Amino acid sequence: MSSPDIAAILEYTKELDRLRKEQEDVLVEINKMHKKLQATPEVVEKPGDSSLSKLKALYTHAKDLSESEVNFSTLLIGQLDTLLPSGPSGQQRRRIEGNDQKRRKMKTDSDISRISPNVRSQLEAWASLKGEQVAARVTPDESEKDEWFVVKVIHFDKETKEFEVLDEEPGDDDEGGGQRKYKLPMSNIIPFPKRNDPSTAQDFPPGRQVLAVYPGTTALYKATVVNNNRKRKTDEYSLEFDDDEEDGSLPQRSVPFHKVVPLPEGHRQ
Numbered sequence: 553m554s555s556p557d558i559a560a561i562l563e564y565t566k567e568l569d570r571l572r573k574e575q576e577d578v579l580v581e582i583n584k585m586h587k588k589l590q591a592t593p594e595v596v597e598k599p600g601d602s603s604l605s606k607l608k609a610l611y612t613h614a615k616d617l618s619e620s621e622v623n624f625s626t627l628l629i630g631q632l633d634t635l636l637p638s639g640p641s642g643q644q645r646r647r648i649e650g651n652d653q654k655r656r657k658m659k660t661d662s663d664i665s666r667i668s669p670n671v672r673s674q675l676e677a678w679a680s681l682k683g684e685q686v687a688a689r690v691t692p693d694e695s696e697k698d699e700w701f702v703v704k705v706i707h708f709d710k711e712t713k714e715f716e717v718l719d720e721e722p723g724d725d726d727e728g729g730g731q732r733k734y735k736l737p738m739s740n741i742i743p744f745p746k747r748n749d750p751s752t753a754q755d756f757p758p759g760r761q762v763l764a765v766y767p768g769t770t771a772l773y774k775a776t777v778v779n780n781n782r783k784r785k786t787d788e789y790s791l792e793f794d795d796d797e798e799d800g801s802l803p804q805r806s807v808p809f810h811k812v813v814p815l816p817e818g819h820r821q
Contacts, residue, residue, distance in 0.1 A: 560739035563817045564628040570817075571621045578614045585610065616754050620814075626674040627738065678715075678738065681705045687742040687763065687772055687813050688717050690734050698820045700772035702765060702811075703734070713738050721770045747810040750787055754814060756780060763819070764791055765811035772813075774821050778804050794821060 585607045588595070595601055688703045703717040719732040742763070745753035756762055756777045764775045779790035787809045792802040 560737070561628065561632065563739065564624050566817045567624050567814075568621060568628070571617055571624065575614065575617045575621070578610055578617065582607070582610050582614065613755060613757075620754060629674075675708075675710045675713075678741075679708045679710060681715075681741075681743060682707060684743070686715075686717070686744060687765075688715070688734065688736055689740040689816075690719070690736070696820065698816075700763060702770040702772070706733070715741050717741075719770075742813045742816070744813060745810045747808075750809055753809045753812070756789065756812065756814075761815045762789075762791070763813050763815050764789070764793070764807045766793060766796075767805055767807065774815060774819060775805075775807075 585603065589603060589607075595603055682705050684705055685702050686705055687700050689698050689700050690703075691697065691699045701719055702721075703719050705715060706718050707716040708714070709716075715734075715736050715738070717734050717736060719734065722730070722732050758777050758779060760777045762775055762777060763772045765772050773793050773795075775791040775793040777789055778792055788806045789809060789812055790804045791807050791812075792804055796802055796805075
């Protein structure tokens with residue numbers, strides 16, 4: 553088991569732990585609202601009361617957290633699946649070794665058929681990203697800083713669990729100045745929410761740290777949510793980017809929801 557594999561597993565488990573703790577906090581708030589409405593149901597009829605809208609927001613947040621937990625659980629299963637021995641063991645191995653004809657019929661693609669339906673579904677989802685833009689960490693694990701860019705998926709290899717991506721707009725300081733290709737593991741890729749489907753995006757509350765595309769660039773940086781405008785027609789977040797100081801303060805910048813993703817655990821900037 554390589555250290556990058558271990559790092560990815562630890563990253564997913566930490567994120568699952570955070571999601572579950574946040575789910576517990578949301579559940580506590582939901583129960584408080586339930587008790588309030590049970591004790592004084594007439595409160596919802598008062599002008600200006602927002603109890604029902606708050607309850608709806610809590611349930612929506614709980615739904616988003618639950619979906620995120622499913623996604624990270626699936627990623628963790630996929631990561632663990634890549635580390636499990638692919639060869640048969642014990643009696644199964646002896647049975648295959650005793651039958652040369654069956655052994656000759658075995659194909660490498662049988663590895664895909666042996667995995668669980670959930671993992672197979674996740675692999676298909678990764679493969680469906682071909683042609684889509686995603687957030688990608690292009691720096692190696694031992695780098696002092698993480699560099700994330702918007703890249704285009706060229707291919708996903710279901711056997712090696714690697715993405716081949718294209719940086720279509722490299723920076724001016726890149727050698728050659730042309731487009732660059734990378735081969736990256738799944739742990740270095742974060743899909744963006746779909747531009748035409750806001751329901752695919754997480755609803756980040758004010759104060760949450762995220763990874764977002766800096767306006768006018770194809771680079772992603774750590775930022776803090778100042779205001780969530782996604783309930784408006786603009787579907788944008790107001791963000792304050794780290795190290796973006798102007799005249800002694802951090803300006804608030806509007807970023808579309810489809811260019812904002814969760815901040816990876818252990819992000820270095």
